Amino acid sequence: MPEHRQQRALRMGVIGTANIAMRRIMPVLAAHDQVDLVAVASRDKARAERVGAAFGCHGVGDYAELVERDDLDAIYIPLPPAMHHEWALRALRSGKHVLVEKPMSDTYEKTLELMSTASELGLVLAENFMFLHHSQHTAVRAMLDEAVGELRLFSGSFAVPPLAPESFRYQPALGGGALLDVGVYPLRAAQLYLAGELDVLGACLRVDEATGVDVAGSVLLCDERGVTAQLDFGFEHSYRSTYALWGDRGRVSVRRAFTPPEQLKPVVRIEQQDVVTERSLPEDNQVYNAMDAFVRAALTGTGPLTDTSVIHRQALLVDRVRRAATLVGDPKTRPSDVLAEDPA
Structure with missing residues (x-):
């Protein structure tokens, strides 16, 4: 400790x-x-x-x-x-x-x-x-030059099966919806690898007409270098918690990106030309690490938790996604009808 x-x-x-x-x-x-x-x-x-x-x-x-x-x-x-x-x-x-x-x-x-x-x-x-406090992400960043090269594309997905109907996640008044609950994870992960403020090139949120909350979504981002991020999330899928980095030398994928159990030794897959390798990384306790960082x-x-600029970047990016999103479902819940201007 x-x-x-x-x-x-x-x-x-x-x-x-x-x-x-x-x-x-x-x-x-x-x-x-x-x-x-x-x-x-x-x-x-x-x-x-x-x-x-x-x-x-x-x-x-x-x-x-x-x-x-x-x-x-x-x-x-x-x-x-x-x-x-x-x-x-x-x-x-x-x-x-x-x-x-x-x-x-x-x-x-x-x-x-x-x-x-x-x-x-x-x-x-x-x-x-x-x-963010799991050591696998530090290990992946150390692999980038050798295994990925110049980054071209980040992709990330976090989705879970349908939740209990009484969950706050299905209640608009309590801030429910897939974007705020699971979509924020790949959005935050993309910021680990893409540079600067990110542009939202497109987004789609599927709104459940019975509850009025978004239950699935996809987002396309781009940074100032032209590196893109393709993100997917939702409440109506088989479980998926992953991201991948694709560059001019190869592709690295993280299989249990967001909620790895503390006993798990995460496996990272590296694909280069005709060679595919898998590396088993040390187990880590991201819950303890996160609490310890706050205590410190x-x-x-x-x-790192004393730097609030990351909070600002995340909140701004989520807001831009909401404003840019095409909603499929109940049009009364469209955020852009209420939020008229980009706050940046």
Whole structure:
């Protein structure tokens, strides 16, 4: 485990008892030697108390009560996207560092306000893209010159089978939809390899008329060099979590790009002329790494999570995709009818 410059623990609270919080994040926070998991909040107090008891912390029956506690340094927010802005803003204004489950918010303007507030108050604001903290991506970047050469095309896909009908992902008022839930992953991955601000050359979102949310989509991006990115995502597919880099020397594909289990040794496929090789990379725990990066940023003010420019680039790109998208389905949900101007 990495050592931090400060020895005191980061006192953390969690707003919401979402599945990702209980299954993946809270176990790591409870076990981290530089975290004191103090409290978890749910609007159902009995549920909060049950979850709190399971992780050795207080259960609080009101989000506002947790935000206002004076025994917290930082708050993790795994609520539906449309609720991120309100509670992240309240947490920042109460003097807490904030880790928000992706996406940072459901609109570009709300994300800008959060970034501005965090900057003014000198607090850490981070967006929880855990896949960025897996060592396989560093290994792939090291292969680029030898295995890919000059990059011509990035392709990425993240899709899952249909979800439970009651999920917030099918509720427009809660920020549901495939773009904000799974589409943001290949969009963020493309920015690891393409240069500068990306142009949206085309996009399509398929809207489910029964729910009013987008359930599938495709996006075509281009950077200033003419390198393109072809991205696909959705809620109505067989599972796929991959990206590939194709250049003048070869093609490298990452098979479990976004949600690899910690016990998995990821396999990267390299295709060059008549030679195909596969490399098995070391297993890694991206959940622990992501939490550790946030803890380091909050305790020491150092590390990659202190750079908020990546949050801005992501929010702007998602907004541009929404504005450019052709919607197939219910025309009443077309974002471009409401959002008239590119904010750049």
